Amino acid sequence: MSAEKAQALVLQARPFGETSAIITLLTREIGKVRGLAKGAWRPKSKFDAALDLLSICQVLVIHRSSGNLDLFTEAFLEHRFRIGRYESSFAAGLYIADLLDSVTVDADPQPELFDLATRAIRFLSAPRPGQRTEQRFAPDSRLVSALIIHTELGILHQLGQLPSLYCCAECQRPLEGRRISFSMLGGGGLCQRCRRGKRSVVSVSSEAIVSLRQLADSFDQNEYTLQPEPPFGEIRAIMNTLFANILGYRLKTSHWLAKTFPSSREKHR
Numbered sequence: 038m039s040a041e042k043a044q045a046l047v048l049q050a051r052p053f054g055e056t057s058a059i060i061t062l063l064t065r066e067i068g069k070v071r072g073l074a075k076g077a078w079r080p081k082s083k084f085d086a087a088l089d090l091l092s093i094c095q096v097l098v099i100h101r102s103s104g105n106l107d108l109f110t111e112a113f114l115e116h117r118f119r120i121g122r123y124e125s126s127f128a129a130g131l132y133i134a135d136l137l138d139s140v141t142v143d144a145d146p147q148p149e150l151f152d153l154a155t156r157a158i159r160f161l162s163a164p165r166p167g168q169r170t171e172q173r174f175a176p177d178s179r180l181v182s183a184l185i186i187h188t189e190l191g192i193l194h195q196l197g198q199l200p201s202l203y204c205c206a207e208c209q210r211p212l213e214g215r216r217i218s219f220s221m222l223g224g225g226g227l228c229q230r231c232r233r234g235k236r237s238v239v240s241v242s243s244e245a246i247v248s249l250r251q252l253a254d255s256f257d258q259n260e261y262t263l264q265p266e267p268p269f270g271e272i273r274a275i276m277n278t279l280f281a282n283i284l285g286y287r288l289k290t291s292h293w294l295a296k297t298f299p300s301s302r303e304k305h306r
């Protein structure tokens with residue numbers, strides 16, 4: 038048995054027995070780890086809220102011999118997720134946790150991915166009453182939509198699967214025109230010549246490509262309070278398909294984003 042300390046984000050918490058829980062953590066130091074927290078769901082648990090879903094905490098992991106679940110014996114809360122007035126922030130947090138759990142493997146630390154994830158979770162969480170915050174705006178659907186897409190693009194970047202947004206994925210010619218061919222099977226933008234004969238290529242608006250470029254670069258709160266609004270419905274459909282192709286299935290939690298993102302189909306009806 039060996040013990041390790043780590044900073045962690047709680048991706049999943051499932052009951053085990055009467056009062057214990059099986060917890061999946063994304064940690065900065067040791068990657069994803071699943072383990073047992075004995076007595077975590079007792080009314081006066083020593084873990085307090087540190088191992089609740091979407092909490093950020095410092096945890097002590099006891100690694101056990103193969104075949105046995107690791108143990109979490111100590112956990113100290115650093116940041117608790119608070120549901121504020123804008124409920125869709127919580128759905129967004131759950132989706133990001135689910136996505137991280139799906140795209141990562143155990144024990145493969147990616148500190149940049151961890152930092153990206155915890156920044157997003159802290160942003161989505163409502164401030165404590167009376168707490169001063171760097172956030173200039175309360176999250177609304179536009180900000181939350183932009184943050185989700187920024188986080189997804191960051192995840193794709195970490196996976197080495199960020200689609201090509203500036204030039205053709207095959208021949209490197211710049212992408213031009215009002216409609217751009219976009220390969221959903223990885224790769225991203227394609228020029229007219231290279232798109233011929235390719236499967237799973239869709240036509241995407243140049244506005245969507247410009248927004249994707251901006252959101253892949255940075256997440257600026259100020260920008261998303263301005264007009265014009267990015268075509269979020271169209272971008273949502275692109276991200277859903279990209280991740281469904283990578284994972285081989287559609288995440289159940291992605292359906293919970295429907296309230297945040299206007300459906301592009303309904304909008305154009």
Ligand SMILES: [Zn+2]
Pocket residue numbers: 205206207208209210227228229230231232
């Ligand atoms: Zn090309």
